[in-house]
Amino acid sequence: MQQGKDIISKYHTYLRLEKSLSPNTLDAYMTDLDKLLRFVASENRPILEITYQDLQQFVAQLRDIGIHPRSQARIISGIKSFYRFLLLDGYTDKDPTELLETPKIGFKLPEVLTENEINKILDSIDLSLPEGQRNRAMLEVLYSCGLRVSELTGLRYMDVYFDEGFVRVEGKGGKQRLVPISETAIREIKNYLYDRNLVAVKKGHEDILFLSRRGTGLSRIMVFHIIKQQAEMAGIHKNVSPHTFRHSFATHLLEGGANLRAIQEMLGHDNITTTEIYTHINREFLRKEILEHHPRNKKR
Known part of the structure; x- marks a missing residue:
């Protein structure tokens, strides 16, 4: 539990100092990451043990509750950034986001019921x-x-x-x-x-x-x-x-x-x-x- 908090704190510092993100962008990254953290907590899984299948389930939930594809893409991009940080800092040697696809953003007719x-x-x-x-x-x-x-x-x-x-x-x-x-x-x-x-x-x-x-x-x-x-x-x-x-x-x-x-x-x-x-x-x-x-x- 404490390790997870330390990782999040270091990631916040990494975004602020090394990536030089603006306060608003930094807040957006952390807010999107928090969505994943709450999902992880609901699954009772440590953040470092999350798999590609877990992330697929997380993305499916975003889609199911009506999150717009553009917002889904932004959240996934933030999660990929987080796992790149975990790789760089040696917290993990595997990136479960490697095969994670972002939704296609474009015109799509909504599903309609007769x-x-x-x-x-x-x-x-x-x-x-x-x-x-x-x-x-x-x-x-x-x-x-x-x-x-x-x-x-x-x-x-x-x-x-x-x-x-x-x-x-x-x-x-x-x-x-x-x-x-x-x-x-x-x-x-x-x-x-x-x-x-x-x-x-x-x-x-x-x-x-x-x-x-x-x-x-x-x-x-x-x-x-x-x-x-x-x-x-x-x-x-x-x-x-x-x-x-x-x-x-x-x-x-x-x-x-x-x-x-x-x-x-x-x-x-x-x-x-x-x-x-x-x-x-x-x-x-x-x-x-x-x-x-x-x-x-x-x-x-």
């Missing part, structure tokens, strides 16, 4: 379980409103305007917006409230809509695990995350003829160019439809 796949996931939820109705209501809101996972976990009971059919969402930078909510989602929330009233709510979480069984708000990672589990149970083999529901929401709106500006407002995008990614999805969808259904493309 409406049928969304329904399959929702229908796979076991409503006889204590958390069943909560999960169904939660995923219905996620899809019906196109929320970010942080917006979903922060949603309060007072943010749902049942009669008006809107939810008030606090997005990035504390910016608030009103998003229409479907009648289906409202019905699922009302059904969930019966179960919610049976939970012993912890102080400070009284107004949070979606609660854990411990009476606290759900974490983003918990929502991710719930979605992964339900997608597997539904037999969906795509890489599904909370953001997949948001992408699907926007894509289905566009396919249904919604105005791009309206989608921008509902998603809480500051810049229309962020929303325009969904026009690429729509073109791809149309191309697929033509290839599958146009008489000139049908096999004779």
Whole structure:
């Protein structure tokens, strides 16, 4: 334990003096390294015994919780720097990061679920379980409103305007917006409230809509695990995350003829160019439809 602290302290000195990093860059390196250290602690493994397979698992977790590929690449670069230091100072004679690949950064269409796949996931939820109705209501809101996972976990009971059919969402930078909510989602929330009233709510979480069984708000990672589990149970083999529901929401709106500006407002995008990614999805969808259904493309 003490050895690990000494190594980190020496690495900090190495970055500051030998690499002459600026204070901000130095902080960024140490913050990214801390992510690896917390992973190492959770695995109960000494830092010097970490293997390439361990690092692959760490990177997979970064991807699974929605860390952007550009941020993943930066974190991996910092970890490679740390292991180069360990080699230089003789702490190890092996570099487990040698074969570690950084994610490709470039334009990539987000994974999208069909409406049928969304329904399959929702229908796979076991409503006889204590958390069943909560999960169904939660995923219905996620899809019906196109929320970010942080917006979903922060949603309060007072943010749902049942009669008006809107939810008030606090997005990035504390910016608030009103998003229409479907009648289906409202019905699922009302059904969930019966179960919610049976939970012993912890102080400070009284107004949070979606609660854990411990009476606290759900974490983003918990929502991710719930979605992964339900997608597997539904037999969906795509890489599904909370953001997949948001992408699907926007894509289905566009396919249904919604105005791009309206989608921008509902998603809480500051810049229309962020929303325009969904026009690429729509073109791809149309191309697929033509290839599958146009008489000139049908096999004779």
